[in-house]
Amino acid sequence: MEKKYLKLNDIDAYKIAFHLSNKVWEIVVVWDHFSKNTVGTQFVRAFDSVSANIAEGFGRYSKKDKIKFYRIAMGSLKESLDWNEKSRHRNLIPEEIYFDIFNELNTLPLEINQLIKYTNLSLKK
Numbered sequence: 001m002e003k004k005y006l007k008l009n010d011i012d013a014y015k016i017a018f019h020l021s022n023k024v025w026e027i028v029v030v031w032d033h034f035s036k037n038t039v040g041t042q043f044v045r046a047f048d049s050v051s052a053n054i055a056e057g058f059g060r061y062s063k064k065d066k067i068k069f070y071r072i073a074m075g076s077l078k079e080s081l082d083w084n085e086k087s088r089h090r091n092l093i094p095e096e097i098y099f100d101i102f103n104e105l106n107t108l109p110l111e112i113n114q115l116i117k118y119t120n121l122s123l124k125k
Helices: 012-028 034-059 061-088 095-105 108-122
Strands: none
Touching: 012 034, 012 095, 012 108, 034 061, 034 095, 034 108, 061 095, 061 108
16 A cells, blocks of 8 residues: 655645735735835735745644644734734724634644644654
C-alpha cells in the first residue's frame, strides 16, 4: 500500500486563509491612494501573513517549529479581525463584505487549533 503524504493544499486552514487573502487583495486594490496606504496595506499584509505562516510552518521539520508558525498565524488572524473592523468603521467596505470576511475568519481559529493538535499527535519531535 502506497503511503499518502499530506500536502499544503490539503489543509483546510491554509485553503481558507489563502482564499481570504486573495479576497481582501481584490477589495483593497481598487481603493484610493490614501486608504490603500493607511489601512489597505496593513489589511492585506495581515491576511497574507495568516496563510504564509501556515505554509512556512508546514514546511518546517520539527514539531516545535511547525507549531510556532501556526501560532504566529493565529496572531495574524487576530490582527486581520482588527483591520476588518477598522475597514468597516471607516466605510471602506460595506457591511455585507465585512460580515462575509468576519464569518470566514471565525472558522480559522478552530482550523488552526486542529492543525496544531494534529501536528502534536502525528510528530514525535
